[in-house]
Amino acid sequence: VSDVQVPVLIVGGGGCGLSASIFLSDLGVQSLCVERHETTSHLPKAHYLNQRTMEILREHGVAGDVYERGTPFEQMMVTGWYTSMGGEGPVDRKLIWAMDAFGGRDLRAVYEADSPVLSGNLPQIRLEPLLREHAERRAPGMVRYGHEVASFEQDSDGVTARVVDTASGEEYTVRAQYVVAADGGRTFGPALGIEMQGPTGLMDMVSTHFAADLSPYLDDEETLIRFFVNPDGLGSWGSGAIVAMGPDQWGTRSEEWVLHFMVMPDDPERFDEDAVVPRIRRLLKLPELEVTVHRVSHWILDAIVADRYRSGRILLAGDAAHRHPPTTGLGLNTAIQDAHNLAWKLAAVTGGHAAAALLDSYEAERRPVGARNAEWALMTWTNHLVIDAGLGMIPGAPPEAHLATFMALFADTADGATRRARLAEVIATQRMEFQAHDIEIGFVYENGAVVPDGTPAPPRDPMGHEHTPSTRPGARLAHAWLQRGGERVSTLDLVGRGGFTLLAREGGEPWTAAAQVLAGELGLPLSALRIGEGCELSDPSGRWASLVDTQADGALLVRPDGHVGWRARTLPADPAGALRDALATILPRAVGAATGA
Numbered sequence: 067v068s069d070v071q072v073p074v075l076i077v078g079g080g081g082c083g084l085s086a087s088i089f090l091s092d093l094g095v096q097s098l099c100v101e102r103h104e105t106t107s108h109l110p111k112a113h114y115l116n117q118r119t120m121e122i123l124r125e126h127g128v129a130g131d132v133y134e135r136g137t138p139f140e141q142m143m144v145t146g147w148y149t150s151m152g153g154e155g156p157v158d159r160k161l162i163w164a165m166d167a168f169g170g171r172d173l174r175a176v177y178e179a180d181s182p183v184l185s186g187n188l189p190q191i192r193l194e195p196l197l198r199e200h201a202e203r204r205a206p207g208m209v210r211y212g213h214e215v216a217s218f219e220q221d222s223d224g225v226t227a228r229v230v231d232t233a234s235g236e237e238y239t240v241r242a243q244y245v246v247a248a249d250g251g252r253t254f255g256p257a258l259g260i261e262m263q264g265p266t267g268l269m270d271m272v273s274t275h276f277a278a279d280l281s282p283y284l285d286d287e288e289t290l291i292r293f294f295v296n297p298d299g300l301g302s303w304g305s306g307a308i309v310a311m312g313p314d315q316w317g318t319r320s321e322e323w324v325l326h327f328m329v330m331p332d333d334p335e336r337f338d339e340d341a342v343v344p345r346i347r348r349l350l351k352l353p354e355l356e357v358t359v360h361r362v363s364h365w366i367l368d369a370i371v372a373d374r375y376r377s378g379r380i381l382l383a384g385d386a387a388h389r390h391p392p393t394t395g396l397g398l399n400t401a402i403q404d405a406h407n408l409a410w411k412l413a414a415v416t417g418g419h420a421a422a423a424l425l426d427s428y429e430a431e432r433r434p435v436g437a438r439n440a441e442w443a444l445m446t447w448t449n450h451l452v453i454d455a456g457l458g459m460i461p462g463a464p465p466e467a468h469l470a471t472f473m474a475l476f477a478d479t480a481d482g483a484t485r486r487a488r489l490a491e492v493i494a495t496q497r498m499e500f501q502a503h504d505i506e507i508g509f510v511y512e513n514g515a516v517v518p519d520g521t522p523a524p525p526r527d528p529m530g531h532e533h534t535p536s537t538r539p540g541a542r543l544a545h546a547w548l549q550r551g552g553e554r555v556s557t558l559d560l561v562g563r564g565g566f567t568l569l570a571r572e573g574g575e576p577w578t579a580a581a582q583v584l585a586g587e588l589g590l591p592l593s594a595l596r597i598g599e600g601c602e603l604s605d606p607s608g609r610w611a612s613l614v615d616t617q618a619d620g621a622l623l624v625r626p627d628g629h630v631g632w633r634a635r636t637l638p639a640d641p642a643g644a645l646r647d648a649l650a651t652i653l654p655r656a657v658g659a660a661t662g663a
């Protein structure tokens with residue numbers, strides 16, 4: 067293998083690194099992605115892909131494959147809590163609670179109004195090969211598994227990495243202008259002395275990927291995640307949750323499953339395959355269940371965020387920058403969204419459209435999101451213990467005492483009704499995990515590559531659910547369905563793929579003229595579109611007019627990642643000058659670039 071010179075070296079072929087490779091290729095930036103393992107991950111890991119991630123994957127032509135291979139939406143709309151799947155005891159086989167989840171059932175109208183796509187679900191063990199296919203198709207020979215970065219050093223012009231082909235032992239060097247450290251935190255962060263801040267070693271999550279036919283015991287076709295809590299069990303986390311894994315059938319007929327349960331990190335029991343099968347049978351109360359275990363894995367949970375996302379020419383993304391419990395499904399989603407934020411900035415800098423200072427905005431924008439998501443995941447994880455309390459479970463109490471508690475809960479008595487009402491209140495708080503709509507799509511960049519317009523931030527639901535669509539600088543562009551000729555397009559379809567987009571309204575002719583002048587002058591990918599009566603795009607429902615929050619002669623400048631960079635609510639005296647100033651703030655210009663100035 068010969069030495070390589072490439073604008074961007076991506077270290078890690080997990081969800082983050084592969085996404086970065088796809089996004090950069092689509093923006094015309096050459097990259098080399100190296101992954102030390104021979105293959106994508108054997109562990110099922112994350113599975114839920116929230117709406118923002120699906121919007122990004124749609125922009126890059128990957129979403130269709132995810133929906134095709136993943137869980138049909140109708141089979142991922144509910145999270146349920148149960149006592150058991152089998153058994154003949156007085157409290158066996160009972161549904162304790164069912165909660166609408168992931169934008170399903172009663173949530174659907176709101177989630178559909180806010181995005182052109184619904185959420186998706188494809189376990190990482192199947193998503194990674196799909197991302198790898200897409201990455202390799204775009205960059206043949208430049209996505210290398212079984213290649214490990216053994217050492218690296220950076221100077222003022224670039225980074226040199228020594229890469230080992232682990233099969234042959236051959237070594238080569240890679241010289242890159244920038245490195246995306248999507249290495250899960252295993253190599254670059256520790257070597258650079260980056261400190262991970264927050265609690266560590268919270269618990270050991272034991273995940274068992276297994277095949278079994280559970281269909282005879284299930285009739286809840288819409289449910290994706292099932293928690294089991296029963297008098298013999300250990301409470302929510304000790305007992306665990308079962309997630310449908312497909313791959314060919316989903317819902318109750320899923321061929322594969324994952325059981326996740328928690329133990330203390332120093333638990334002396336190893337929970338290998340021999341220990342896990344009896345545990346699954348006991349938990350589900352299906353003593354005869356045929357179980358084929360594919361793999362048992364351990365994951366020590368942290369809730370940590372890197373103190374810096376950037377060290378010179380090395381940028382940390384995904385689990386390298388933040389690691390948190392799986393609740394709310396923010397690990398993989400935040401990782402893909404980090405890559406999306408970074409890709410257009412790397413394209414602008416390596417393409418000479420912006421100075422390297424643009425890359426400072428990556429940390430300014432993404433670290434607050436990482437910190438909030440880590441905190442949210444920690445909260446929604448610990449809140450499961452509150453559900454145990456809502457059920458009346460007392461830590462350490464014997465099964466007989468818990469049996470009496472469960473019988474009282476299900477009793478057709480006034481006391482039973484009281485217990486159920488109390489439980490309903492308590493368990494409803496877990497909507498923070500399963501209905502976190504605003505956490506998922508509402509992140510806003512207050513500082514970074516944006517020009518604030520001085521308006522107050524719209525309210526944000528402290529419970530993370532209600533989302534207020536916005537066009538304020540920093541916000542993800544609000545979604546509305548528009549009409550272009552005979553075609554229905556989302557506002558989000560108008561932006562992205564490396565370019566800036568100016569969205570004007572009926573009175574926007576001066577803006578389109580200004581954008582044309584500037585695109586030529588600056589050599590920037592910048593397009594301008596008008597939405598409204600008599601324009602190339604119409605707004606048949608009037609939703610865009612209700613959201614846009616500018617006058618008919620105002621405009622929005624949307625960045626390549628779909629976040630609003632600048633907003634002019636009315637037409638200034640010199641629109642080209644105002645636009646030029648805004649672009650200069652968002653894109654600090656590279657020395658010697660064609661500024662026209």
Ligand SMILES: Cc1cc2nc3c(=O)[nH]c(=O)nc-3n(C[C@H](O)[C@H](O)[C@H](O)COP(=O)(O)OP(=O)(O)OC[C@H]3O[C@@H](n4cnc5c(N)ncnc54)[C@H](O)[C@@H]3O)c2cc1C
Pocket residue numbers: 077078079080081082083100101102103109110111112113190213214215216248249250251252253273363364365383384385386391392393395396397398401
């Ligand atoms: C056992 C387990 C279970 C999980 N379960 C869930 C879950 O149920 N829900 C959830 O939301 N999240 C879960 N997660 C977290 C989720 O998988 C991560 O958030 C996600 O994988 C992050 O993607 P990433 O690409 O940033 O990092 P990773 O997936 O960790 O990928 C980093 C890659 O970098 C490679 N690498 C490291 N150093 C080098 C080097 N020097 N040279 C080359 N390659 C290198 C590694 O081999 C690895 O493949 C789980 C994680 C684990 C480990």
